[in-house]
Amino acid sequence: MTENDIALAHRLADASAAAIRPFFRARFTMEAKADASPVTQADRASEAAMRAILSQQRPHDGIIGEEYGVERPDAERVWVLDPIDGTRSFVAGRPTFGTLIALMEAGRPVLGVINQPIANERWIGAKDRPTMLNGVATRTRPCATLAGAHLATTGPLHFTEEEKPRFDALGTAARDILWGGDCYNYALLASGHLDLVVEAGLKLYDLAALVPVVEGAGGRMCDWQGAPLTSESDGRVLAAGDPGLVEAALRVLAA
Structure with missing residues (x-):
């Protein structure tokens, strides 16, 4: 580049x-x-x-x-x-x-x-x-607790029957949920207006573009198991502006 x-x-x-x-x-x-x-x-x-x-x-x-x-x-x-x-x-x-x-x-x-x-x-x-x-942020609003987190998602309809209850539990633990579009969510995450994004069904080349944006802003992006995103992730994505928030969300998703 x-x-x-x-x-x-x-x-x-x-x-x-x-x-x-x-x-x-x-x-x-x-x-x-x-x-x-x-x-x-x-x-x-x-x-x-x-x-x-x-x-x-x-x-x-x-x-x-x-x-x-x-x-x-x-x-x-x-x-x-x-x-x-x-x-x-x-x-x-x-x-x-x-x-x-x-x-x-x-x-x-x-x-x-x-x-x-x-x-x-x-x-x-x-x-x-x-x-x-590359994730240059207009402002940051660090949030490391789910109780204060603004969560966004585009795709509960893409979640499996096994995944939907896990997402619902995460949504209950968060402060509120925004239903937006892929680009909309990640733009707001990179800018500090959102804290956490949980996705299902994204295309692999979407992920290729989003990873440097989110990580460049100091956040973390992974699959629902906490592993780096690959073609095997099948679009199940967890991204947060604060790495500690990822760990908190993963604990809920794994419960």
């Missing part, structure tokens, strides 16, 4: 934010994504804007995208572009969008960017910039 890579990642984040901004005030009533929905249009506009920049600036690098499949899977350097929408919050009239960007070299994440342009009508990010680069 070079300074040029970092500058390019910021440029991609800015292009993504510019592409999705016209959709902030859109309104629709369906939860399901459809080709005509503003959520899908914003996703595609965002990825297309970033893909055009990469294709011009780094034609030999690989690209993984949510809408457009995989390009150059054998490439040594691969960019991950994953616009993540806030479908449910859109329906509720609170538009939230985000873009997750990563650079992998030889399959190893070396750069992670989460671009969260808007969250409940508030900009988050250092100096009014919505990009969080």
Whole structure:
């Protein structure tokens, strides 16, 4: 990773934010994504804007995208572009969008960017910039006790019958639970607005981008057994801004 890579990642984040901004005030009533929905249009506009920049600036690098499949899977350097929408919050009239960007070299994440342009009508990010680069935090709110923790999740529906009671126990022990989107949750975790995230069902390349963001902010990320994330983790993720909070959560999940 070079300074040029970092500058390019910021440029991609800015292009993504510019592409999705016209959709902030859109309104629709369906939860399901459809080709005509503003959520899908914003996703595609965002990825297309970033893909055009990469294709011009780094034609030999690989690209993984949510809408457009995989390009150059054998490439040594691969960019991950994953616009993540806030479908449910859109329906509720609170538009939230985000873009997750990563650079992998030889399959190893070396750069992670989460671009969260808007969250409940508030900009988050250092100096009014919505990009969080490798976990650079806008503020920190250390929390090492579950009783005071703000917990977030996207996926109880993805938990197995055996996992759901364990998550419920963790949710009961925490101060409150936020139901958000992948990018939304991790942007708020990296910025210090959240303390703990428990996930199920994330894609492996999502994890590749999120690990450096969370760990760069001084937090810890692992699977539900406390082990490092691998393809065998099956998307079961536990992340916290304070490493001590991970240990506390693991004890509840193991009970």
